[in-house]
Amino acid sequence: MTQFILDELRHLILKKVGIRVVCPSDCQVIALAISKKVNKSISETTIKRLFGFATIHHQFSKFTINTLLEYVENDDTHVVTDAAINGSPYTGDKDWDYLIAKARTLSESTIKRVITQSEIPYHLTINRKFAEHDFNYFYSSNYIFTAFIAQAGYGKSILLSHLVQNLFLKPGAKYAQDVVLFLHAERVFNVETESQNLETDLQKLLGLSTEKDIITYFNEQYAKNGKKLVLIFDGFHEILRRNGLKPKIFDSIVKMLCDLEGSPAIKLVLSMRSYAWKRFYQNIRHSHYLKSKWFAGSYFRSIEQSNVPTFTEAEVDILFSKISSFPSKRLNSELKYQLKYPFHISYYYELKSLYPENEYRTNLVFYEMTLQHLSKKIYSSKHSVEKLILCKQLIQLSDYGLKGNRIDKSLLMDEFTVFRDAYMELLLDGLLIEEQHHEHGFPIELVRFIHPHIFEYFLFKETLERHQDQMSPAFFEAIVSGYSNNKLALPLLKWATFFTIKNGDFDPIISILNLKLGRWETNQLMLFMAEQFNYQLQNEPESLNGLKKHNIHQELLRKFAEIDFIDPSYCNLLKIFSEISQDEEVKAIYYSMVFIFDSFSLQASKLQQHIEEFDPATHPLKNWPVHPATFGALLLQLLNGENISEDPAWVQFDLENNGQALLEQMSGAPQYACSIFLLLLNWLNGNLPQVIDLINSIKNFKQSGSISDYYSIYMLHVLALAYANSGNTKKADQLERILNHIHEHPLRPDTSPCAKDLQQLVLAQQYLNKGNYELALLHGHESVERYKKNHCLALQMIAYQVLIRTYLETKDIDKANEYRYTVLCLLDEKKINSNLFSFQAIVSNSIINP
Template sequence: MTHLILNELRHLILQKLKIQIISPSDCSYIALEINKSLRKNISVTTIKRLFGFAVTQHQFSTYTINTLLAFVESEQDIPISKTALQTTTLNKVEEWDYLVIKSKSYSEATIKRIAENCTIPYEFTINRKFAAHDFDYFYHSNFSFTPFISQGDYGKSILLSHLVENLFLKPEAKFKDDVILFLHADKIFNLAQEKQDLTKDIVVLLGLPPRTNLIQYFTEQHSQTGHKLVIILDDIIQVLNKHGLKPKLFDTIVQFICDIEDSPAIKLVISFRSYTWRRFFQSIRHSSFIVNKWFTGSYFKKKDHSNVPPLTTGEIEEILSKMDLSQAALRSTHTQKLRHPFQFYFYYQLKLEYPENEYSSNLIFHEVTLKYLTSRIFQSSHASEKLAICKKLIKLTDYGRQGNRISKRLLLEELIVYRDAYMELLHDGILTEQVNDADEIPTEYIHFINSEVFEYFLFKQIVELHQDKLDETYYNFILSEYKDHHQNTLLQWSVFEGIKDNKFEIIKTILWLKLDSNHHNELITFLAENIKHKISSDECLKDKLRCPELHNAMVNALPYLDFADQSYQKILNVFSEIADTEETFVFYQSALIFSDCLNLNL
């Protein structure tokens, strides 16, 4: 870094803080303002060295330069990029060093913004290995652009922030000498322009002379040094939500890909939601040149419009360990259900709310699903219209008997009347559209993305079909019409909603359901955990559950339950807490001792 660039930094710092004549005492103020603005520390001594009040024995670190650049470039300031390279004369090596540091300051600001908006503490998030593997292949290939595609809230921004940190920003990073522009889309796209030229806007952003040909400049640099310009754009959806004008934005991206042509020096990465990518692909699919420049990624699934895979078991356990929340209470089969990043926000909130609760059944995932739907549907805009669409979809599947998808043409009336609500369901990742090319005439289908969401609305519609009565007729309907997984899930939702709504009469019905031993034991465990969970949030409910009729039914059912199963002990422990008489309490405790003897748990 030359004295010329340091002089520019000194000038802009003084200009930002409105200091006309610098004195040693001002250095403490400057260090404090940097800390308040960026939450990063630069020592007072370092500031004194910068302004010549202390002896400079070595060069300033990359961290120091990046922090100073980020400080002088808040949204209200005149960016250093508009002046620095235009007012100084640098050789090619110094110029490239400047661009590297300059671009890193933008990238660090983007990561900071992502970390601040993260739904769980950023330190709990993880690096995803598949992304680094895919990017490394893309970087060394002849492809020009690659998207990271998934539904909303599937962790694309976090994925990209870790990718940039590990591959570009760390001192030992593999591509630390490349120019990396990691930007929110609203930082670069200007849809107010009649026709935007990204090559010119990136030239301005980097502070290169206005007449610089971006492609030619970086191609020449690459031929001499092997270094590249990597542009990563995040949050396209926010630009679309704010301005609309989807064709205009897509045209700008397409034109930039065409401008790159076959240059090996520039790589473009963009994050897309699945629905947005599907629309973007429609605009490029007839161009063989652009399609041939697209790296799909290792996990691309055409039918899902996604190339970001669910979290692996190892990744799930890594996040849980960072949260310092014991995953031992979760069976491995249940841990697998935390396969999407958005679920961790609701899971984390539940564990903070109920730190003493341990879950060995599906209870916590029912809570996560309900909180997710509350956020995305029940408390969102167009809530009633969204519910109408979801209900109609369930009915058109013949209450799940004909699978979980329907032909889009069957919903045409709702799609016209409730267009905005339907578009939000697509954008928010509740519903998705698929085209079945295997049909003689390609047919477009609609279905729920997550099976948990489909099963919830299936349950609600069956309850509505039975006039909201969880009675014997209702349960017989489920047992006769549904088998295996759907049957178990519907029964669990029945228990979950029944206990949540204080419909404790369902307990007697559950105890006498005609199920095989394994499924009955699992359902009873789920019942016990729901009762325990309900009591933990409202101690007064214990009095309501001290009902002789309820305990008589429990006492009569005990001989027919599996004494050796864990569910037997769970339900007895819960019922001991709510025993109506001392005699009943002693009975439950005696049964527990008998169970312990059978299991040699002495």
């Protein structure tokens, strides 16, 4: 009885009884199941001997073997059982199906091992189409071997398991009549022997006669029926990790490749991590023949030594739909990009399992995923201390990131001597990579962290250690001043924010909020902070006490008056912070600022929803001179075509010089919320002089520092637009020059895309006033498209007004009427009275007085 038959019997018995991993207590169950099925007695001890739980002192009897064969025998296994009963290996071509069945049994065993070791449920994994395309080309080509090469965690084993099932094992598979042998490397390679004859070992594994060698046999079969043997070896990293780089493993593969001599009958597929492949390639790089017989794949990248691409966006969507009910299209773009790396999927799945209700609008969860990855690969692994020392050395030798993420490998020679095993594991686990570059014609070997976020994490840790592990104002200033030019400041500040909130130490938050950053960096950091607060409070509600104790919300409201309030992320910020506030007045202020953002869309349903949230009689903002609910009611009246001039609330707001007196009563976020409410109402009510007076009064407050630079820049744009629309060309031209200077020489904080959108609108109106109709149309069309994209209907209507007036000035009445009709349809769809923007009058007056 050959070892193969015994292995196969074990596999078939476990399959029959439905046990994946057998233990001693299962042996009695198996013995009873066999006895019941075949009406023959098999003892528990015999089953224990079969599965290695008891010592075998003699060969199994013919009765025992026949009983076991009778239990497992079916239509798929009759050729296997016949061979076992006859007691002889397969010797001819009388039954090709027998060989397919034997190889299939071994391949299925390997697939089960892959399923068991998968870090997410196997049914959530996907088939990689690129692998099938590459394999199909390789199968029909003259190449004799290929390899799937990638860093750790790219899902090579899962990729191969799907490939084997889809192309070889499932009913009607394309290569179902070929012999596929999908094996884990430990099943094939014997590291204990001095040398190995791979061909002979494979021959024994398949149960072939030793009269003919395996290559001759399959060459003959290929000549007869055109069928092939496909060998697929996976799991090299496990035997290399346990036994080190054993040259004899690679030597046995190279010997077999040389013996194949271009045979079309046998195809070899290897699966290796990048570092192992790099070492294997050293064995063949001087052989022109072997290099010519290697199919590198469609996606091979020599620098990274990889040909397994990251997931495509479509593949991420498919995976995400299996893992989460949260729509992938709403997933943060940075997080979605990171999920293209296969090994991140398992960490994301684990976090979703722990916190299923969390939705991730930023890439915050990626920081949690990174910590899990580092915990697994470094902190909780073998040689953890040595690995950390090496990572620290890499950061220090890079001059703390100022020289980039690559260092000369020779600088680590002393560490290699002491920490060789730790270094090898960092390479095998895909944390570090070696690259060969040329400098002055000489090759040099560089080492770097493969993924930038790992580099940024250790850079943060080292920078913090240089400041005595204290997140002081000096620590944050050092990050901003030292790393803004190489775009590392924001990632480092995010790590600081992440750990500050995670550890419940909110003092550093004040220092972070006081930093002078650019517009984009400020908004990104604030959004990250908001989600981290929200995430932390869901998991540790007691963290609310820290927010209140450190007056975080008051600091946030101060910051909100300084950032870009037209940026779409601003609305997300407000909504998140309002959700985590326990103070009703603070929550109401956040919500009133959301009202500002939504009011520009002129959507009646949204306005009504906001109005219902505010009760002027009992609401915490009841003492505001311009109450949000009153503002909303007046705005709705305007949208419905009603006259608000006699409304008592409007009369109170519209008193002469009341704007300045009104704003003097307030400061910060409430001040600019009320002022914007008034500006929008006055503009839509056609009262441009009041808009101008109100903004000029706001300018006086800039001197006291109560209004932010962003706020002032936006007010300047609105003021320029008001002057341009009112016909005051002298003031409009003066403001246009100021705005051009701002956009050509950005202030700090820098101008935002939203400010540039306003600049487009100002220029469109100015070019119309000056008679430069070509440029007026150019900027007008650009403004319409931008505000359409941003759902800012109020400003979109002003841009349409410019376009229609310009077409009328150029006597293009048809075009003017076309846009008038477009606008009227849009206003009708939104249920907005067309008289609000006077589009009917614009065209009618021009037709009457052409």
